[in-house]
Amino acid sequence: MPMFRVCADCCRCLPRSSFTSTQLSKGNGWSRCVSCVHGHSNDAPAEELYDMGRYNESAECYFGDLSIENPIAEGTFRLVAKGEYTDGQRNGQACVGKWYKWDLDVDEEDLREDDLGCVEKAQYLVERWNQLNIANKRIRINVPEIWDLRNGMAFEIDDDDDYEQPIMVEPFIQNYRKWNSNSGWYDDSTVWGEVMQALSHFSYHISGGSVVLWEYGSTDIGPDGISTFFNEHECNEFCRPNWIYPAAVAQYFQPTMGTTMLRNDVPTMRAAPATTRCWY
Known part of the structure; x- marks a missing residue:
């Protein structure tokens, strides 16, 4: 079974998790991603990318x-x-x-x-x-x-x-200050915490559903980590309704402030x- 599908509206190649089961059942060339189903417009980008x-x-x-x-x-x-x-x-x-x-x-x-x-x-x-x-x-x-x-x-x-x-x-x-972790834990007690949560959601959207940015490093816990993030995530004023979102999410890890890593249990x-x- 193909892991990706092209949305019939926006023409982006997205993971199957970006489509509802109803849209997936329509087959290639007819399926529309969750964002396009909701019909929201994109933000207008600035003309330049700045090295920050x-x-x-x-x-x-x-x-x-x-x-x-x-x-x-x-x-x-x-x-x-x-x-x-x-x-x-x-x-x-x-x-x-x-x-x-x-x-x-x-x-x-x-x-x-x-x-x-x-x-x-x-x-x-x-x-x-x-x-x-x-x-x-x-x-x-x-x-x-x-x-x-x-x-x-x-x-x-x-x-x-x-x-x-x-x-x-x-x-x-x-x-x-640490704002979130790869297990779904987050601190949105201030506006910057909300910004960081929105940035994580944005990273999933802009990467076509392939990554979520929380803290960089060798701590990739794969699709289960992404699913856990969105299971805990609540969109805020900095999120955009057109950003893609997994059609189904579940909690695979217990949210903790520390980093979670897929590894053998050696201290x-x-x-x-x-x-x-x-x-x-």
Whole structure:
């Protein structure tokens, strides 16, 4: 059975979940997606796409052993240390470095490459959101780079060189706050929480139902995750009625603030980067 179908009205190639069972029964060339059935118009986009990425704009930074040994934040799979850029346009400004915990049952290099790929996709989706002026403030997104950590210093190296300890470096976000997670959890207690929920819905719409943007990284939990998101999602003033929506949704994961990942049940351990670990 084909996984996608072209809508007879908007001519978009969409997943079957974007069509009701009644529309699917009409067959190819006659089915209309949920958005077209409701008959709503699209937002008028601005003429240009603006690059709203926040880049390192530096080639080195300093963390120090104390910062590495005392992370400022801890997620389900990563630890975060605060440092300071030591050259470039951001000289003297704060940055963060992120590394993975011990005992993950996946390859760290694959995770890092997947993270960078997800950031690239997220940046495109955010730029498309900004182009439509749905909110009167534009969203920016951090763009990390993989640097090498040696003796408390992190810096860019040539792709051909070997990393002693890879670390993902990006600008520090003042007053960082988490708005939603890939399990359907969300915080819409403020207007920015509503904006983030709408952005997640928008990402599903603009990607033709293939992705939902919540937090970037190696945390793809597939169609069940998308279904769980929409099972919890309530459209707000920033959502548009013409945005596509799965015809049927269900809860596959318990909504939690932390990240959910499809993996074998092996506990992760808190740890400093490899070169700073002490073995006894």
